[in-house]
Amino acid sequence: MAAIPDTVAYFNGNWVPRSQVKIDLLDRGFYVGDAVFDIARTFNGKSFKMREHVERLYRSLKHVRMDCGISLDEMIDLSEECVRKNEKFRKEVGDWHVWQAVTRGIGGWRAEPGPPTVIIQCVPVPFKTYAHLYKTGGHLVVAKSRSYSPEMLDPKVKHYSRLNFNLADLEAKDVDPEGWPVLLDQKGNLTEGTGYNVFIVTNGVIRTSGDSVLLQGVSRGAVFEVAEQLGIPYTQEELQPYDLYTADEAFISNTPTCILPMTKADNRVVGNGKPGPITQQILAAWSEKVGLDIVDQAVRFAPKQTKVLS
């Protein structure tokens, strides 16, 4: 891919080139992590489950008591408008992440912040980060850093304040250079990764951690939908590293990848070490659902990406 196109972004009420979206040093979203966000994606330029993403954004906003000054329906319209305005750049990048971010605004310590900062932008789906893993599977690593307990910071809120996630990314690479972290809760149960939910398959049943310890992924919900269509049973339960190590299959779900097979956990082989049949079945059904071969698109666009953000 040539230089990343200077897409058009929404910034505090105006449409501007993305390169002009700059965050003030005294924005609470920067200096004290006082921000929430969400990211949807497009398939062939058409947004997927935009309403679900924006509804989750508004639940995050409600929990952290921010008023972004825009109704939920307007946020959807602005997000769709962002997609339309950038359609002319899409052939270079394949598809978009549609990324909404809201901070409490500019304001000093204990001072009343100004109006919230609102950003909506289209950035390329980061295919190069994961395209090669549909075939081989990625590697999960149980990170040392634990997830938030709901008493500290409810993991259902999608926010910008994630020191433990950043450390978990590094810790995973200590164990396996290709590692994708999964964090435990304070009791030692599996929660989620750094931007994805984790699933295993045991004896034909898809299993994942329960609602209370993780971000309720929109793609996680889509996995349940697809599983129902295919008649594959699924459960939400407390899972431990043991269940991951002894599973027949493992995969993650998130917005860019949809699902991505995982074939190792803490350097142990999961199942037979290859992407499993149920993982493949879900991926195929998902491609059908969005009218595009998810793997083929990722593999085609990945080599064109030198960087995915600028």
Next chain:
Amino acid sequence: MAKGIETIAYLTGEWVPLSEIKVHVHDRGFYIGDSVFDLARTFNGKSFKMKEHVDRLYRSLKHVRIDPGLSPEEMVEVSEECVRRNEKFRKDAGDWHVWQAVTRGVAGWRELPTKATVIVQCAPISFKIYAHQFKTGAHAVIAKTRSYSPETADPKVKH
């Protein structure tokens, strides 16, 4: 502090007017909280326990594995230079917070940046937030939200 005063700040190797420092929307310090900081203060324009603050900053950096590209001695020197460069504005502000912030830099999801973002700035001490409370006392409230446990994010790290 009177409006319109433009302090000088340090941004990854350069001295620039503070208003020119903006954070990239894809700086990991913004979009995923991947940053640490510290704040010293001055009394009559003279820094107080600067070395202790910078030492703590470097312990935070070590814990989160960010290399700012400056030694602690250089960070102390840049911080003191920031105070010197802004001395001419100090009569309006009284004294300064000397604020060092280091982010891992600009990069996407699962990418590591090549270079940290380093900011050192002098900001007026926010006397008006608390000056009246020296006399009356302030009111503490036990918050519902709990602190981080060391297993999640060690509270010794200033982030």
